[in-house]
Amino acid sequence: MFMELKRLGERTWYIPGRVNVGYYEENDKGYLIDTGLDDDYGRKLLKLLDAERGVPLRAIVNTHSNADHIGGNAFIQKRTNCEVWTTRIEGILTERTAMEPLLLWSAWPFKEIRGKFIEAKPSKVTFIENAAPIMDTALTAAPLPGHYLDMIGVKTPDGVFFLADALFDPEILAKYRFCVMIDIASAYRTFSMIESDEATWFVPCHAPATQDIHELARQNREGLLWVTEAIYDALSGGPMSREDILSHLGTTYSLEMDAAHLLLNLTSVSAHLTWLSEENRVEPFVEDCRLLWRQKINQNSI
Ligand SMILES: [Zn+2]
Structure with missing residues (x-):
């Protein structure tokens, strides 16, 4: 798979893929925002950053603990000794990744739901707040409730807003109908919050980066409403x-x-x-x- 760093701001890039990964530099140190699915993807990310930027990686900021976002952590942390920063509850799941299938099954999970798409390799985490500057950097965490337990977006000082899984590509909405959401009321509030944000670039993990987020937010609101009404109608x-x-x-x-x-x-x-x-x-x-x-x-x- 071809991978490239696309520049969105003075210090901010992203790497388009099945999961869009963010990259940011400050004081000659690099920061990844999510790491993709597995060791192999983690290895490719490091290779790309080494070839294109050559700056030591200080930390991975994880938006949430789903396997397709934290799957490269373990490899990258082992290789670079970088830190992993994420919110408390997502962090607990990032350190104890068997909790992900356990949450789905509500008991110790059977092997068919423990594949790498659900259960990533664990990594060691440092907790951050969900609505505050991230550690001593110029990055800011913004809460994006709805999709998962305490998911955050990440804002960079050069106007890029990484949106994690708050919004999905319309093709994904049309194909799968159900996109994972655990709290519908919060998801609607998150859509509105994103629409009122004045970022220059918006980068969802599962849709192309865009400078105008309104159409995507509208499509996601419509998709969510469709599922609610389909369920209600099924009960007629x-x-x-x-x-x-x-x-x-x-x-x-x-x-x-x-x-x-x-x-x-x-x-x-x-x-x-x-x-x-x-x-x-x-x-x-x-x-x-x-x-x-x-x-x-x-x-x-x-
Ligand atoms: Zn995802």
Whole structure:
């Protein structure tokens, strides 16, 4: 795979890929923002930085703990002895990466969900705040709640805003329908916060860098709303479990998924059900030892 450093500001670059990785320099030291999927990607990143910049790497700033963002950490940290900076709860998962599949399964995970797409190699972390200057650098962390536990964006002093997984490419939205979200209300607030930001460049991890973020934010808002309403509509035929809902939507829209992907999609279905219940549109109940969801009769419409 061809890799290149693309310059976005005086001291800021990014490396386009399956996961866009950020790079920043200050006082002759380098900083990576996320590291891609695995050892191999970590090795390629180091090779590229060595050839193009030749500056010692001081730290990796991780936006969150999903494997496709921290997978290169272990290799890079071993090679360069750099630090890894991330928020407390994401950091705990970065040091104990078996927690990622455990969260999906809610018990010690089985091997089929422990592949490198879910469980990265662990790395040693130093905690940072989610809304403050990052250590003694001119970088700033900005909270981006919605996608994961305590995900941050990273702002550079030359006007680049790395957006982690707050927004996805419309092609990904159309293909997968469910993009991982654990908190829908927060995701909407995050979209609005990003839209009102005055950065020169916005760099989502899973969409091309852009200078105008409004269209992408609009498409993501629309995509999220589509999933909420599809789940609500699925319940018009009667109560369903979250597994029933996913099966119904998955077969209707021909979505392919293995065990890990199915559990990730269930996370999203769960988040939308929480959001719908907060909006007083659905409610849970237990019947025959199954947790079912039904539409709520809206008092105003009677
Ligand atoms: Zn990601």
